[in-house]
Amino acid sequence: MTLTEMIETFKTKLSPSKIIGSLEKAASFNDEPGNGSGENDQGVDEKNSPYIYPADNSVKSSGITRTTQNEKDPLIKLTDVWKIYQMGEIEFAALKGINLEICEGEFLVVLGPSGSGKSTLMNLLGCLDTPSEGTVYLNSEDISGLDESELARIRGQMIGFIFQSFNLIPTLSTEENVLLPLEFQEEDREIARKKASYLLEIVGLSDKKKNLPSQLSGGQRQRVAIARSLAVNPPIILADEPTGNLDTKTGDYILEFLDGLHEREGKTIIIVTHDLDLVKYATRVVYIRDGEIEKIEDRRKNGSSKKKEPDMN
Numbered sequence: 001m002t003l004t005e006m007i008e009t010f011k012t013k014l015s016p017s018k019i020i021g022s023l024e025k026a027a028s029f030n031d032e033p034g035n036g037s038g039e040n041d042q043g044v045d046e047k048n049s050p051y052i053y054p055a056d057n058s059v060k061s062s063g064i065t066r067t068t069q070n071e072k073d074p075l076i077k078l079t080d081v082w083k084i085y086q087m088g089e090i091e092f093a094a095l096k097g098i099n100l101e102i103c104e105g106e107f108l109v110v111l112g113p114s115g116s117g118k119s120t121l122m123n124l125l126g127c128l129d130t131p132s133e134g135t136v137y138l139n140s141e142d143i144s145g146l147d148e149s150e151l152a153r154i155r156g157q158m159i160g161f162i163f164q165s166f167n168l169i170p171t172l173s174t175e176e177n178v179l180l181p182l183e184f185q186e187e188d189r190e191i192a193r194k195k196a197s198y199l200l201e202i203v204g205l206s207d208k209k210k211n212l213p214s215q216l217s218g219g220q221r222q223r224v225a226i227a228r229s230l231a232v233n234p235p236i237i238l239a240d241e242p243t244g245n246l247d248t249k250t251g252d253y254i255l256e257f258l259d260g261l262h263e264r265e266g267k268t269i270i271i272v273t274h275d276l277d278l279v280k281y282a283t284r285v286v287y288i289r290d291g292e293i294e295k296i297e298d299r300r301k302n303g304s305s306k307k308k309e310p311d312m313n
């Protein structure tokens with residue numbers, strides 16, 4: 001079965017799967033020059049990067065099309081957001097009146113115990129779900145009432161997901177998994193392959209291109225998921241327990257990598273986790289418990305960023 005046939009099969013079988021939906025609508029590069037370039041942490045030759053314009057050395061990005069002129073407006077804003085799950089007669093409020101503003105270029109860590117509502121919040125931030133009550137603004141656009149296809153369009157343009165479980169397609173190779181979002185946006189095949197190669201090189205998996213997910217370690221699978229989430233170069237990266245199943249070394253590698261995307265490319269990173277160690281990367285930490293925000297710690301103001309406090313643990 002060819003990759004294209006396989007995609008068609010998945011579209012039929014899984015539609016309207018949220019994951020495939022988001023891939024399907026994955027935004028094309030709009031070829032707008034973005035910001036930043038520079039040396040790669042893993043020593044990858046960025047001169048040959050399919051993500052960089054040779055003319056001005058700028059990075060290709062899916063970009064943020066702001067609907068307001070005010071760049072200081074929050075990128076994401078939640079106003080009195082409730083998520084109520086209905087199970088037959090019983091209602092369960094997983095989120096209870098969340099108010100939160102996230103600005104462009106933040107590294108936000110949402111911390112909370114199991115069952116506190118982190119993944120539920122993540123689904124709302126990532127336009128995978130809509131609130132039962134309250135309003136979610138993305139880029140000043142109220143997305144609370146949008147239908148699935150409109151949400152998918154926004155997701156595809158703006159958000160890269162690193163899911164709690166890896167969500168790799170088991171019958172596709174490492175390379176094909178990374179190619180998938182590019183295939184959906186009908187990227188030129190040759191360019192798509194270059195992008196996939198480049199991303200796999202960045203995450204240190206060039207020698208595993210032909211392996212199936214089952215032939216990879218957990219950490220390697222997580223790295224494929226990261227490569228795939230970056231394929232369309234989205235401005236926002238959402239990660240749900242990105243280090244959950246990993247050993248400390250691989251977890252650190254992945255966190256350093258995300259930190260690099262934040263520092264060098266100005267990407268907005270949002271991580272939900274119960275792992276206290278991740279706080280050291282954050283510009284702000286949101287503590288959540290029983291569906292409510294307990295407190296928000298601004299680590300830029302109190303000077304406790306990782307640069308000033310490298311040995312927090």
Ligand SMILES: Nc1ncnc2c1ncn2[C@@H]1O[C@H](COP(=O)(O)OP(=O)(O)OP(=O)(O)O)[C@@H](O)[C@H]1O
Pocket residue numbers: 085086087092093094112113114115116117118119120121274
């Ligand atoms: N579809 C659903 N229907 C009913 N209840 C749900 C549903 N999804 C989640 N919940 C409940 O909502 C609460 C929050 O779930 P959520 O997955 O957001 O927690 P979490 O903080 O991500 O936990 P973990 O750290 O274990 O991943 C839990 O009590 C969970 O049982």
Ligand SMILES: [Mg+2]
Pocket residue numbers: 118119120164240
């Ligand atoms: Mg969760």
